[in-house]
Amino acid sequence: MTKINAFVYQQLPLPERAVSESKQDHKSTVQGHSFxxxxxxxxxxxxxxxxxxxxxxxxxxxxxxxxxxxxxxxTKMQEAQKMGINDSLVLTKDAALVVNTPNQTVITAMGLDETNTRIFSNINGTIVINH
Incomplete structure (x- = not known):
């Protein structure tokens, strides 16, 4: 595990042991898989x-x-990294993500409805995805 900006992340995909443990913790749906x-x-x-x-x-x-x-x-995170952007805000039609480009890691996520009164700090770039 690595620590970036006070957040701990683990590279995906998760080890089989962690995946199987997390699957046992969740209630199954009709299709046999939980959300x-x-x-x-x-x-x-x-x-x-x-x-x-x-x-x-x-x-x-x-x-x-x-x-x-x-x-x-x-792809856009890789482009931002080439431009020297380390931490970026990614805006999609439904979500806002804070990402670390050198580590190609999503740090946090929120729905756009939550971003109305937010201040995003410690970023030095913004990526807008219009889909």
């Missing part, structure tokens, strides 16, 4: 890392970002 299990499976397919804090916020706030959007976010 949390499906979310963990989707995170395992991502080209970037998502901190534990961000995973919890995405789940709690019921934020949905498609695989195509994640791929675009990853």
């Amino acid at each position: 949390a299990q499906n979310l963990e499976e989707e995170f395992g397919k991502l080209p970037l890392k998502i901190s534990k804090h961000a995973r919890e916020r995405i789940q709690e706030r019921n934020i949905h970002i498609s695989q195509n959007e994640w791929n675009l976010i990853h």
Whole structure:
């Protein structure tokens, strides 16, 4: 685990032991998978890392970002890194994410409805995704 800006993150995909433990902790749905299990499976397919804090916020706030959007976010994070941007705010049509570009990590996430009165600090760039 690595600590960035007071947040601890773990690289995805999670080790099998952690995945199986988390699956045992969640109640199964009719399809045999809980929302949390499906979310963990989707995170395992991502080209970037998502901190534990961000995973919890995405789940709690019921934020949905498609695989195509994640791929675009990853591409834009790489471009931002080449421009010397270390910490960035990513705005999509549904969410605001704070990311660390050198580590290709999502630090936290919130729905756009929560961003109306927020001040984002410790960022030196913004990425806007209009999908």
